Amino acid sequence: MTKLELFRLKSMWGNFNFDYACSLARGRSGGLVSMWDPNVFVKGDIWCGDNYVIVKGKWKNSTEDYYFVNIYGPQHQSDKANLWSFLRQFIQDHNGKVVLFGDLNEVRDDTERLGSIFSRSDAAIFNSFIQEAGLLDLPMGGKKFTWMNKAGTKLSKIDRFLISEDVLEAHSDLRVTILDKLWSDHNPVLLHCKRLDFGPTPFRIFHSWFDRSDFDAVVKNAWANLSN
Template structure:
């Protein structure tokens, strides 16, 4: 099941099963980058210690799915309050806590003040620091015409985490299917990219591709031998495709722009009910995102080939990070002339 939606490089996982249609936690990782040790599995949380294969740095991840009510909620509160977080370790806690911290964490009047006091007391007791979500006030919607919006998803770190990883950010993504806003926790880095030409399989699905190929192939070649003419035509085709691809938008950019539109409409919905044409436009954009994601699937499928079996980590972020390190080491910042 996991292999059906995760890239092959994510070969390790831990989970807490769902109860009916609610709950459930799944964590997947690449064992060539991180070694993962499962510390706890609860009905409402999974705790894993990760160790970097690169520099042996250790950090702990806690992913929670807080119960809404009943005895399970009481057990979750008790477990979270007594969670042991040493002051000299790096911890990242995230997930759907199903708690509000303040009255303005929902767009409509209401909220349980006692729950807010309990949640804030736990945060203070554990000495956690909140990672704010950039540009969003709420993370959950009941998906009604006049929606109830709340912030139920939270991201916290230990004090040491902020010192070691000061560029940690939580970025909201477009809510395309779930009633929760997907979020991405990032630690920024920059990796140089190669400028070599690559043919992309998804080009076959784009308008204008066959016209470009046909016009290039019809050009006359001055080469004498048949094999030389074919090689010359392929070289000409490569140049034509390089020029053609500059005129098409990159998939990542298109998906990013569509998600930005969805994100903008989601944010607007926090202040007022969307008009009919705005709601319909969001549906159209979500449908377009699905088509773009299908093309992106073709893009990445090409990169999951037998070559990965031969060269291993070349397709991993760890390989990219090592390439960046070599790039920095080999670069010449300045020359001193005596």
């Protein structure tokens, strides 16, 4: 990567306190880059291909391996099928939590396309990959589609986050939000943690408590402390 390209990354990140992995542009494909704060995430191995950048690493002070899989899905069906096959095998061959994301250039059903042709066979292959790789498709908030053409006549949900089940077990408050457009014809998609506050925990009582000899004393003591 040239110094000019590094300065472009710096302009996006805000400073030079970042590390990165990239797959350089080929033809009409603009390439891929993944960036992270080395004070928060410590990289291990990196795998790069024409349509993916995979970064293995650990959160600082953690022992668990994460695989962040940045994807740019190809256009042709055969190339997509080959990519899904490679990623499925990669995930099955490596132990660790998986976060897969990017412009996958594919939808799961006909409700995720508007004004363009929906391929049932392509969607079936994509859905099989998600299931066989043990991934979860997190629901998105904010908007329904992530891409729109200049005329506004074609819309698709082709950008998403897919995670392994153990990621959700470790971070049960994960949310995905589609943000407003900035520079691209794609909307940015944000994966973040957001705790939902449903108010105070409801009061519960079990009938078996009444059989305890110290029940009255516990209630009186709790009430007295609450009053104070």
